[in-house]
Amino acid sequence: xxxxxxxxxPIEYTCNSKTLTFIKPLIMxxxxxxxxxxYDGGKYSNVNDVLQDIEEKLSQGAxxxxxxxxxxRPGAKQITEPEEWERxxxxxxxxxxxxxxxxxxxxxxxxxIAKKSAEHGxxxxxxxxxxxxxxNMFVTIANLDLPYVLMHMQGIPQTMQQNPVYNNVVEExxxxxxxxxxxxxxxxxxxxxVDVGFGFGKTQEHNYRLxxxxxxxxxxxxxxxxxxKSMINKVIGTxxxxxxxxxxxxxxxxxxxxxxxxxxxxxxEAKQAxxxxxxxxxx
Numbered sequence: 360x361x362x363x364x365x366x367x368x369p370i371e372y373t374c375n376s377k378t379l380t381f382i383k384p385l386i387m388x389x390x391x392x393x394x395x396x397x398y399d400g401g402k403y404s405n406v407n408d409v410l411q412d413i414e415e416k417l418s419q420g421a422x423x424x425x426x427x428x429x430x431x432r433p434g435a436k437q438i439t440e441p442e443e444w445e446r447x448x449x450x451x452x453x454x455x456x457x458x459x460x461x462x463x464x465x466x467x468x469x470x471x472i473a474k475k476s477a478e479h480g481x482x483x484x485x486x487x488x489x490x491x492x493x494x495n496m497f498v499t500i501a502n503l504d505l506p507y508v509l510m511h512m513q514g515i516p517q518t519m520q521q522n523p524v525y526n527n528v529v530e531e532x533x534x535x536x537x538x539x540x541x542x543x544x545x546x547x548x549x550x551x552x553v554d555v556g557f558g559f560g561k562t563q564e565h566n567y568r569l570x571x572x573x574x575x576x577x578x579x580x581x582x583x584x585x586x587x588k589s590m591i592n593k594v595i596g597t598x599x600x601x602x603x604x605x606x607x608x609x610x611x612x613x614x615x616x617x618x619x620x621x622x623x624x625x626x627x628e629a630k631q632a633x634x635x636x637x638x639x640x641x642x
Contacts, residue, residue: 370580374483388413389427390412392428392447417458419630423464423483425465428467430516447465447472448475452480463480467486469493470499484503484505485510486508486510489511490509501548507550509539509540511532511554512556523562532576540579552579553578557590563594570609570612570616573617574617581618585606585609586624587600588602591605591609592605606623
C-alpha cells in the first residue's frame with residue numbers, strides 16, 4: 360500500500376507556542392456569537408453558555424473552535440467593525456483564559472479585527488473573503504504569522520447568491536486561489552489553509568462540481584464547510600434542523616477527496632465520519 364508524503368512528513372503550522380499538525384483530518388467546531396446566523400444565531404445568552412458549549416464540543420473531539428461575531432449567511436446585513444469587535448471582546452478573553460491549550464480561530468474578514476483577536480490570543484484567522492473585503496488583510500496576516508484560512512467567495516454575502524456565474528467553476532476558483540497564494544508567498548507567508556467556499560457565490564451545481572474535484576486544491580490543507588447548508592437541503596428536501604444526515608454524507612465525500620479540516624456544528628458525527636474514513640483508508 361502506498362503512503363502519502365503528508366503521512367511521512369505531516370504539515371505543521373506553529374501558532375502561539377502550539378503546533379497545528381495535519382496527521383489526520385481535524386474538526387473545526389462552529390461557535391457563532393451572532394443573533395442572525397442561519398442555523399444557530401442567538402443560541403447563547405451569556406459568556407457561561409458559550410464556555411459550556413465549547414467545553415462540550417472539545418469533549419466530543421473538536422480540535423479547533425471557530426468563533427464568528429458577524430453572520431455571513433446569504434443576504435446577511437454587514438455590521439460595523441466596532442460592532443464586530445464589541446461582540447468578540449465580550450467572549451474571546453474568557454474563552455482564551457478557560458481553554459489556554461485550545462486552538463481558537465476567528466471568523467472575520469476585517470484585518471483590524473484579526474489583529475485585535477491575535478492580541479487577545481487567537482491562533483487562526485478564518486477569512487471568508489480571501490482578502491477581498493479588506494486590502495490590509497494579507498499584510499496583517501503575514502505580520503501576525505498565524506495560520507490563515509483563505510476562502511473563495513464570488514461577490515459579498517449580501518448579494519453572492521443572486522446570480523453566481525462561472526464558465527468553469529473549478530478552474531476559475533483554483534486560478535483565483537492560486538493568485539492569492541502567490542501574493543501570500545510573496546510576503547513570505549505559507550501557513551495557508553484553503554477553502555473553496557461552498558455556498559459562497561455558487562449554485563448547487565458549482566458546489567458539487569467543486570466537491571467532486573476537491574483534490575485539485577491540495578497544494579495546502581483543505582477546509583470544507585457545508586454543515587447544514589442549503590446545498591444539502593435543496594437536494595434532499597431537508598432544512599437546517601433536519602440536515603444532519605446530509606451533512607455527514609458530504610463530510611464523508613470531502614474526506615475521501617482529501618479534506619484536512621471539517622468545519623461543523625455537530626462534532627460527534629464529524630468525528631465518527633473521520634474515524635470511519637480513516638479506518639477504511641488504512642485497511
